[in-house]
Amino acid sequence: xxxxxxxxxxxxxxQIRPFGAMxxxxxxxxxxxxxxxxxxKVYEQVTNVAxxxxxxxxxHAMPDAHWGYGFPIGGVAAFDPDQGGIIxxxxxxxxxxxxxxxxxxxxxxxxxxxxxxxxADRLFHHVPAGVGSTGLLRLKAADMDAMLTGGARWAxxxxxxxxxxxxxxxxxxxxxGAVPAAVSxxxxxxxxxxxxxxxxxxxxxEVQRVARLFNHEIAAxxxxxEGDVVVSIHCGSRGLGHQIGTEFLKTMAVSxxxxxxxxxxxxxxxxxxxxxxxxxxxxxxxxxxNCALANxxxxxxxxxxxxxxxxxxxxxxxxxxxxxxxxxxxxxxxDGNTMRVFVHRKGATRAFGPxxxxxxxxxxxxxxxxxxxxxxxxxxxxxxxxxxxMELAFGSACHGAGRNMSRHxxxxxxxxxxxxxxxxxxxxxxxxxSLRGVAEExxxxxxxxxxxVQAADEAHLAGIVAQLEPMVCIKG
Amino acid sequence: MGVRGIGxxxxxxxxxxxxxLTAVTTDPQRVSPGEAVTVRCEAPDDELxxxxxxxxxxxxxxxxxxxxxxxxxxxxxxxxEATLWGEPVDPARHSPAVEVKGAxxxxxxxxxxxxxxxxxxxxxxx
Numbered sequence: 001x002x003x004x005x006x007x008x009x010x011x012x013x014x015q016i017r018p019f020g021a022m023x024x025x026x027x028x029x030x031x032x033x034x035x036x037x038x039x040x041k042v043y044e045q046v047t048n049v050a051x052x053x054x055x056x057x058x059x060h061a062m063p064d065a066h067w068g069y070g071f072p073i074g075g076v077a078a079f080d081p082d083q084g085g086i087i088x089x090x091x092x093x094x095x096x097x098x099x100x101x102x103x104x105x106x107x108x109x110x111x112x113x114x115x116x117x118x119x120a121d122r123l124f125h126h127v128p129a130g131v132g133s134t135g136l137l138r139l140k141a142a143d144m145d146a147m148l149t150g151g152a153r154w155a156x157x158x159x160x161x162x163x164x165x166x167x168x169x170x171x172x173x174x175x176x177g178a179v180p181a182a183v184s185x186x187x188x189x190x191x192x193x194x195x196x197x198x199x200x201x202x203x204x205x206e207v208q209r210v211a212r213l214f215n216h217e218i219a220a221x222x223x224x225x226e227g228d229v230v231v232s233i234h235c236g237s238r239g240l241g242h243q244i245g246t247e248f249l250k251t252m253a254v255s256x257x258x259x260x261x262x263x264x265x266x267x268x269x270x271x272x273x274x275x276x277x278x279x280x281x282x283x284x285x286x287x288x289x290n291c292a293l294a295n296x297x298x299x300x301x302x303x304x305x306x307x308x309x310x311x312x313x314x315x316x317x318x319x320x321x322x323x324x325x326x327x328x329x330x331x332x333x334x335d336g337n338t339m340r341v342f343v344h345r346k347g348a349t350r351a352f353g354p355x356x357x358x359x360x361x362x363x364x365x366x367x368x369x370x371x372x373x374x375x376x377x378x379x380x381x382x383x384x385x386x387x388x389x390m391e392l393a394f395g396s397a398c399h400g401a402g403r404n405m406s407r408h409x410x411x412x413x414x415x416x417x418x419x420x421x422x423x424x425x426x427x428x429x430x431x432x433x434s435l436r437g438v439a440e441e442x443x444x445x446x447x448x449x450x451x452x453v454q455a456a457d458e459a460h461l462a463g464i465v466a467q468l469e470p471m472v473c474i475k476g
Numbered sequence: 477m478g479v480r481g482i483g484x485x486x487x488x489x490x491x492x493x494x495x496x497l498t499a500v501t502t503d504p505q506r507v508s509p510g511e512a513v514t515v516r517c518e519a520p521d522d523e524l525x526x527x528x529x530x531x532x533x534x535x536x537x538x539x540x541x542x543x544x545x546x547x548x549x550x551x552x553x554x555x556x557e558a559t560l561w562g563e564p565v566d567p568a569r570h571s572p573a574v575e576v577k578g579a580x581x582x583x584x585x586x587x588x589x590x591x592x593x594x595x596x597x598x599x600x601x602x
Binding site for chain 2: 069070090093094095130131132134186189190199200201239242243245246249250253254265266267269406407408433434435436437439440
């Protein structure tokens with residue numbers, strides 16, 4: 001990105017002054033090096049989002065922003081429904097409520113290290129992963145609607161996990177306002193065999209060790225100690241979310257003229273929040289969010305089963321579950337006034353700071369855990385939401401590393417077998433149904449996540465708490 | 477990930493784009509075209525029709541747990557009818573790398589060049 005197009009406001013905050021049809025400025029967070037490396041398309045997409053009706057304050061891009069579909073991935077934008085504000089299927093993304101949950105295990109690295117190969121085998125056995133994989137559950141119509149309404153709460157009622165897990169999940173495991181009737185039969189059909197599956201691509205299940213603590217006090221409050229072993233699960237709403245995204249993208253593209261919405265890019269297709277299409281999408285999207293929460297809850301249950309077989313002394317407790325492809329109604333202070341806005345986070349994590357009333361008691365005084373996934377060969381991070389972040393980008397932070405190389409390029413550069421071997425030499429055990437998939441997801445195909453979280457920390461979007469290093473990775 | 481089909485007719489370009497979509501997941505040469513499936517879709521213009529066609533293919537791959545390697549597309553106005561031939565996913569033989577979540581409107585184009593060759597392309601989300 002050409003830095004001459006931006007005004008630097010601080011070490012990690014860059015502004016695009018409004019021009020043309022922009023209603024608000026664009027704000028990009030990142031170090032000079034990260035912003036310079038960002039694709040020019042990020043500039044274009046941040047600018048385009050700033051033209052959308054009802055946008056509040058600014059169109060934001062997180063330090064891991066890259067070229068997305070309509071909105072940049074790493075994009076955050078809030079809309080006021082009473083000012084003609086819109087909701088956009090492209091602004092949420094295809095994998096609705098894709099997210100990360102991390103569990104503590106009560107185990108140390110020394111306890112897990114000698115048995116990690118067997119643990120990898122049992123996790124790979126229990127958690128279905130990869131293209132064409134199916135879960136053990138077959139949802140009938142009534143069960144499907146109950147799942148879409150109840151989210152992780154439904155899953156716990158079915159025996160997948162513990163009630164205590166729900167307190168450690170955003171929205172206590174269930175998004176209100178889901179409308180299963182707004183979800184098409186095709187979307188439901190696509191999901192009926194996919195509950196409790198990891199999926200493919202960048203989705204993973206990792207056993208990780210807490211390699212380094214940056215903030216001992218917050219780490220202690222999160223239950224993290226150096227040398228501890230944790231488990232992280234990254235996946236989303238599977239086929240149901242993808243189908244809803246696909247269908248509403250078209251519905252919004254076709255209905256835009258009816259609502260007199262003119263967008264510079266078809267992918268920005270959207271509908272007024274106060275409209276039939278907008279409300280229908282909201283109901284379907286919330287159902288997909290519940291699907292993602294239920295999916296990660298079922299996988300949690302399967303992970304506990306696998307651990308019980310290998311390390312029966314393990315006690316897996318949920319640290320937190322965060323989603324990074326969402327649109328949520330939230331109250332935020334803008335220019336001194338509290339406003340109720342619809343916050344789109346596309347490849348961005350909610351990062352509420354201390355004192356936020358939506359946080360569960362364990363986090364209310366310190367801020368929520370913000371879980372940032374790395375690659376199978378690099379670190380992941382736990383951050384914490386900050387008070388300053390609430391003022392900056394509607395309480396949002398980055399979500400991951402972001403690719404710096406296409407899958408095609410990665411495939412030309414690496415062989416899956418070599419990647420598995422090389423990671424094995426570094427003590428990282430990989431299990432995957434596809435060696436080609438492993439090559440496409442090679443750690444070298446991604447940006448340096450450490451630089452991204454450092455920038456989020458410096459920008460005060462969220463504070464770094466702990467670094468996690470992979471020990472076992474189950475790759476979809 | 478982008479897919480681009482090029483052919484002497486619009487139908488051929490749509491068929492080639494579908495082949496490219498399969499190649500995102502696996503090597504199409506490893507997929508035996510044994511079983512036939514029919515799909516239909518319609519859209520207000522060629523570009524939306526291409527997205528609908530690729531999404532129909534994504535849907536069939538996902539719900540039937542199949543991969544496809546031969547395509548026959550018939551177009552009339554903005555209606556499409558197609559037959560796909562393929563087989564159930566075999567992880568050991570196909571080593572499927574990644575499932576496609578959906579076709580997007582990014583870099584979406586259906587166009588004919590001066591030599592009469594058709595191109596049908598878009599970015600797909602994986």
